[in-house]
Amino acid sequence: TQLLEQSPQFLSIQEGENLTVYCNSSSVFSSLQWYRQEPGEGPVLLVTVVTGGEVKKLKRLTFQFGDARKDSSLHITAAQPGDTGLYLCAGAVLTGGGNKLTFGTGTQLKVEL
Amino acid sequence: NAGVMQNPRHLVRRRGQEARLRCSPMKGHSHVYWYRQLPEEGLKFMVYLQKENIIDESGMPKERFSAEFPKEGPSILRIQQVVRGDSAAYFCASSPGQVNSGNTIYFGEGSWLTVV
Numbered sequence: 001t002q003l004l005e006q007s008p009q010f011l012s013i014q015e016g017e018n019l020t021v022y023c024n025s026s027s028v029f030s031s032l033q034w035y036r037q038e039p040g041e042g043p044v045l046l047v048t049v050v051t052g053g054e055v056k057k058l059k060r061l062t063f064q065f066g067d068a069r070k071d072s073s074l075h076i077t078a079a080q081p082g083d084t085g086l087y088l089c090a091g092a093v094l095t096g097g098g099n100k101l102t103f104g105t106g107t108q109l110k111v112e113l
Numbered sequence: 114n115a116g117v118m119q120n121p122r123h124l125v126r127r128r129g130q131e132a133r134l135r136c137s138p139m140k141g142h143s144h145v146y147w148y149r150q151l152p153e154e155g156l157k158f159m160v161y162l163q164k165e166n167i168i169d170e171s172g173m174p175k176e177r178f179s180a181e182f183p184k185e186g187p188s189i190l191r192i193q194q195v196v197r198g199d200s201a202a203y204f205c206a207s208s209p210g211q212v213n214s215g216n217t218i219y220f221g222e223g224s225w226l227t228v229v
Contacts, residue, residue: 100158
């Protein structure tokens with residue numbers, strides 16, 4: 001059983017379109033982080049959310065942490081080819097999970113011209 | 114990738130040999146994590162260390178794998194008698210404090226192990 005489920009698993013869209021990636025769990029997280037990973041590289045941190053209901057914006061990317069701290073979403077406005085990559089959510093389980101991040105299944109995004 | 118240094122970036126080993134992967138955390142970070150990413154799979158936690166201590170090794174295979182983070186020097190992930198199934202990308206990450214306290218984990222660029 002996967003602790004963190006991401007959807008969709010794959011997404012192929014045209015430049016200029018909007019998209020939302022979801023990260024869901026039945027567990028409560030003390031914090032949740034979003035990363036982007038390019039082929040052959042390590043995950044690069046995009047954002048950390050800590051407070052339930054928190055919304056953070058990073059240029060065209062909007063991140064939201066659910067009120068109950070069990071889920072999160074990433075919304076990209078006017079996607080560009082440079083947004084192509086693997087998007088990963090990762091959470092620190094509040095209780096019983098230890099001090100480590102558990103990663104989601106990932107969303108592979110491809111933005112075409 | 115935010116200063117976490119891993120080497121080597123690429124390593125080829127024959128079956129039965131040993132692989133040693135090194136990781137220097139970001140300056141000021143005393144918490145180190147190792148993750149493994151198998152082809153077509155997600156990142157899986159292996160081990161969490163603080164200086165000279167293994168805090169959580171629940172993700173480490175029971176045999177052939179070991180990790181250390183000595184008082185001086187980098188963290189080392191050691192794989193003895195490698196098999197083809199060990200071929201993967203191994204990522205090191207570090208943080209300034211405990212993740213459950215809201216600290217962010219930063220990743221290195223990874224070490225790609227190929228076992229032939």
